[in-house]
Amino acid sequence: MKKRTKLPTILSLFAALFLVLGACSNSDDKSKEEKEENENKEHSEMDMNHSSSGDVPEGLKAAENPTYEVGSQAIIESGHMESMKGAEATIVGAFDTTAYAISYTPATGGEKVENHKWIIHEEIKDAGEVTYEPGAEVTVNASHMEGMNGAVAEVESAEKTTVYMVDFTPTTGGEKVKNHKWVTESELSASK
Numbered sequence: 001m002k003k004r005t006k007l008p009t010i011l012s013l014f015a016a017l018f019l020v021l022g023a024c025s026n027s028d029d030k031s032k033e034e035k036e037e038n039e040n041k042e043h044s045e046m047d048m049n050h051s052s053s054g055d056v057p058e059g060l061k062a063a064e065n066p067t068y069e070v071g072s073q074a075i076i077e078s079g080h081m082e083s084m085k086g087a088e089a090t091i092v093g094a095f096d097t098t099a100y101a102i103s104y105t106p107a108t109g110g111e112k113v114e115n116h117k118w119i120i121h122e123e124i125k126d127a128g129e130v131t132y133e134p135g136a137e138v139t140v141n142a143s144h145m146e147g148m149n150g151a152v153a154e155v156e157s158a159e160k161t162t163v164y165m166v167d168f169t170p171t172t173g174g175e176k177v178k179n180h181k182w183v184t185e186s187e188l189s190a191s192k
Contacts, residue, residue, distance in 0.1 A: 054179035057122035063162045066094035078187035083170030093165035101156040106147025118182045
């Protein structure tokens, strides 16, 4: 009889042990997911060259009558980066072109970048006059992010618009970003 009473006790201990180990495993999975999300956020923040030299691609034409004139102020309504949305920007360039959202695997390797906004028509290698349609494969000739230049990308969307190069101070603080490329007209609003 004594042996029979020990068996249920041992089984109960094993069941409790599995429950504890299972709970630890689930919390490890959650920690791993949170860590990956934070790394992705850091990746997008670190790899983007927030500031640029201000050089523009050959053939890019200045906008004749932009909504936001060079030297004026506007509020950035887009969230390409966390520190950008809501920032007051100074317009340093306005150009009429086609802006593309693209997905690509960095030429230097690493995870695929989904729906990057924006590159412009003049930043596509051997671009002709015709606007690329969603699904088209293009080679990027821009260095907004590490590994972007030379990458083969898929066009996600295309928008004929005025694009702006802007200076702004991140809403999270830090150094002023100079000559950031690109913000589309629909991503700006009048400064108050």
